[in-house]
Amino acid sequence: MSKLKLIIHREFIAKVRNKSFIMMTFLSPLLMVGMGALVFFLMKKNDEKVKEIVYVDESKLFTKDDFKDTKTIHYQDFTALGVDETKKKVEEGNYYGALIIPKQDSLELLAKSIEFYSKDSPGMSVISSLENKIESKIRNEKLNNFGIDLEKIKASRIQSDIKMFNFSGEESSKLINGLKIGVGAIAGYLLMMFVMIYGTSVMRSVIEEKTSRIIEIIVSSVKPFQLMLGKILGNASAGLLQFFIWGVLLTIIWFVASTVFGIDMVEMQTSKLPAEQLEAAKKAVDIDKFQLIIQEILRLPILKMFVLFIFYFLGGFMLYSSLFAAVGAAVDNETDTQQFMLPIMAPLVLGVYVGFATVINDPHGSIAVLFSHIPFTSPIVMLMRVPFGVSWYELLISMALLIVTFVFMVWLAAKIYRVGILMYGKKPTYKDLYKWLKYKG
Missing domain, CATH: 3.40.190.10 (Periplasmic binding protein-like II)
Known part of the structure; x- marks a missing residue:
């Protein structure tokens, strides 16, 4: 365990001290907000023409x-x-x-x-x-x-507004359903992107150590399984730290924007108006709608979603990172990884497509439920379903399957890893990987 802790600490420190990690950690929230503001501005400018x-x-x-x-x-x-x-x-x-x-x-x-x-x-x-x-x-x-009176038809038109409740008496609305879709989609997409980014980071780290022959010195002191697991956990820790910093920065940006540009701007713009126009101007800005959105967001199971996001991020990341690490150990350079990347990436992309195609229309349908239990797609699809309410027994089944599959895939990838890290000069094939899996030396 002491050796594993050292490896985790080494990988974590190496990752967080990287200049690109530091820059992206602090610039990404600003870039996301800036891109959103730019898109909104361009849409408004386009509508003005x-x-x-x-x-x-x-x-x-x-x-x-x-x-x-x-x-x-x-x-x-x-x-x-x-x-x-x-x-x-x-x-x-x-x-x-x-x-x-x-x-x-x-x-x-x-x-x-x-x-x-x-x-x-x-x-x-x-x-x-x-x-x-x-x-x-x-x-x-x-x-x-046809001799039909149009005025009577217009008079007969009426809009209905169905109020939605569950049997525990909790009320829902179109607005909160839209927020659930948005939050779930963002969480699923972010998880996919981070698994890809940090998974490939683990793969590159293995390739660098292998090509520089440092790996030969390292494996003389630690077992290949410990080295692979340490790399995965170290990068996962760096990813969680980045998530935490992003959350803090986005919360600060949200608070500042809502304070400065929400209420203060309204007061500044309306204070110059005559008294009889002041009330009408404030109503036109429709602050109540903004407050309603905030209230609906707070009604979401935020704590539950946060905990499950951390779990599925770690579970999904560790599952896929073990495969990325095995691929990195099997090849001599990043170019040779292309032949092995499609089988790894395909379930991630499939999870996003299934989530958008099924969860949005029917979050509790059989297809959505099935793919939220399959370990290779559950981290994405289940996160999209969580805002709509998922029973604990479904979550436990999905989480248990993910943990079991992760342990099995780490064991399987370790068999490739321990042989591949010392193999040089040959471009591996799927047949070679199968042989390495059977190797018992």
């Missing part, structure tokens, strides 16, 4: 009221110019596009014969908006032809 769309209505069915201007789209009626002249003006000018509505004998034919011309491919949101306007107008026209 007004698109000029002209239309020619030969059907005489549409009016100006059917093409009302929005914040991002302005419509102009070019019916008087005709189709050819309109196309020419749009092609030569700064217009976004031209909507051509021909004259047809029936509404069905009209709906399928409308055309849109533009210099560049139009955005899907623009086309979808135009289609909705046209479909709504044609549908109303057909209802009028």
Whole structure:
């Protein structure tokens, strides 16, 4: 145990003293926040650009009221110019596009014969908006032809808001379901990324020691199994430290942003308004909605999710890192690892795809439950399911299977590791790995 502790300490210190580790630990939260802010800013700037769309209505069915201007789209009626002249003006000018509505004998034919011309491919949101306007107008026209009163149809429309409860009386909502999906997806994706990053770090460390022949000196003092396990636990400890620092930094950033840009900015902007406009301006900012989101986040099983995230991170990392270490021991350089990486990476990627495809739609469905129990995908899929509530017996089964599989894979990888670290000059194959597994020397 003393030798194992020394190896863990050596790997941990070597990792945390690395300049790239220090820089990424403190810069990554800022980069994530900055990238999010940049994407939000670019989306807002993109929405600010007004698109000029002209239309020619030969059907005489549409009016100006059917093409009302929005914040991002302005419509102009070019019916008087005709189709050819309109196309020419749009092609030569700064217009976004031209909507051509021909004259047809029936509404069905009209709906399928409308055309849109533009210099560049139009955005899907623009086309979808135009289609909705046209479909709504044609549908109303057909209802009028059937002698149906549109006002009565409008009066009959009503929105329902189903309140969701479980049998213990706990209330849910669409907002909290969306937060559960977001939190679960982020946790699963982060785990996959960290397993890949730190797993390959273990593999590179083994390759470096092997190519420099330092490994020959080390294994004369410790067993290969102890060396491999020490590398895995040392890197896992560094990963947990990085997670902890990130959590602290993101909490500080969140607190500062919500304080400075949430309430203080509102007060600064609204304090200059007259008293009669002050209350309306504050309502427009809708601080209550922000507070509601905070309350819904606090209702999530945060402590349970944190504990399980640590467990599945360690379990998943140690499971996959043992395989990465075995691959690193089997090869002489990083280029030769490519042939062995696909079988290791495939379950991780599969877990993410299964999580997004099944957990979002049905977190307690048979597929989601199955893959949350399979050890190679459970660290990702189960983390995505946890925010939706998972029974303890399911968690215990999943955790037990992960631990058993980890112990077995470490034992299996150690058999490859103890032979591979002293093999040089030959590019290994799967057949060679099988022989090493059978080796009993």
